[in-house]
Amino acid sequence: MQKLVLLRHGESVFNQEGRFTGWTDVDLSEEGFAQAKRAGQLLAKHGYNFDAGFTSVLKRSIKTLHIVLEELDHLWIPVTKSWRLNERFYGALQGLNKQETIEKYGEEQVHKWRRDPNEHPPAITKDDDRYPGKDVRYKNLTGRELPLTENLSETMERVLPFWGEVIVHAMRESKQVIICAHGNSLRALIKYIDLMSDEEVTDLEIPTATPWVYELDEELNRIRHYYLE
Numbered sequence: 001m002q003k004l005v006l007l008r009h010g011e012s013v014f015n016q017e018g019r020f021t022g023w024t025d026v027d028l029s030e031e032g033f034a035q036a037k038r039a040g041q042l043l044a045k046h047g048y049n050f051d052a053g054f055t056s057v058l059k060r061s062i063k064t065l066h067i068v069l070e071e072l073d074h075l076w077i078p079v080t081k082s083w084r085l086n087e088r089f090y091g092a093l094q095g096l097n098k099q100e101t102i103e104k105y106g107e108e109q110v111h112k113w114r115r116d117p118n119e120h121p122p123a124i125t126k127d128d129d130r131y132p133g134k135d136v137r138y139k140n141l142t143g144r145e146l147p148l149t150e151n152l153s154e155t156m157e158r159v160l161p162f163w164g165e166v167i168v169h170a171m172r173e174s175k176q177v178i179i180c181a182h183g184n185s186l187r188a189l190i191k192y193i194d195l196m197s198d199e200e201v202t203d204l205e206i207p208t209a210t211p212w213v214y215e216l217d218e219e220l221n222r223i224r225h226y227y228l229e
C-alpha cells in the first residue's frame, strides 16, 4: 500500500493578520515556523519517509516543506516547485483584511468569494502591482495562464495537469510523495481525488501544517484518508 501526504503550509504572516493572500509571497509567521516543525516531528514519529516532494513557488510552502524534510533528515530528496500548486489567485482581494471585507461587502458575498467554486473574486488589471506578469518567477507563463482572478474551478484546471502528468508519474514509480501547498490548491486536488461535489467542497476547510494522508492501492485508487495526529 502506498501513502500520499498533503500538507498545507504553516500559518503565514497574512493568515495571522487575517488578510487575503493568494499569490502574495508572504513568509511564515513565528507560529507558522513552529507548526511546520511540529508537522515534521509528527511525520517522523510515525515513521514517514519520502522519495519526492512537490510544492509551489511561494515561500510559505517552500519553507514548510524544507522544515518538514529537515525534521525527517531527508533534505536531500528532490523537490519540484511549480506555480501550478500556488494558492488560488485571489484577485483584487489580495492584501485586504478579511473582516473589513465582510463589513464592506457582507458575510454572504465574502463567503461566496471564498468558497463558491464558480464565483470569481473581483479581478485586478494588468497595471496592478499584484499582476503576476510583473513577477520574474512567472516569466514563462503564457498570457492565458497569468491570472487576474481565479475561482476554485480554474485553480483545479491548472493544478490537475501537474497532478496527472508529474505527481502521479512519480507515484507510479513507487515513490512516497509529499505535496506541500495551500488551502485552496489542496482543496482543488482533494475535490478531484475524492470526487467531491461543488457543495461538498464548500465545507472543506484545511488546517495549516496538519498532514492529510491518503492510503492508495496498487492502482493508486484511494482506499481512505485521514489527518495524522
Ligand SMILES: O=C(O)[C@H](O)COP(=O)(O)O
Binding pocket: 019, 020, 021, 022, 087, 088, 090, 114, 182, 183, 184
Ligand atoms: O489565500 C488566502 O488568503 C488563504 O491562504 C486561504 O484563504 P481562504 O481560506 O479565505 O480561502
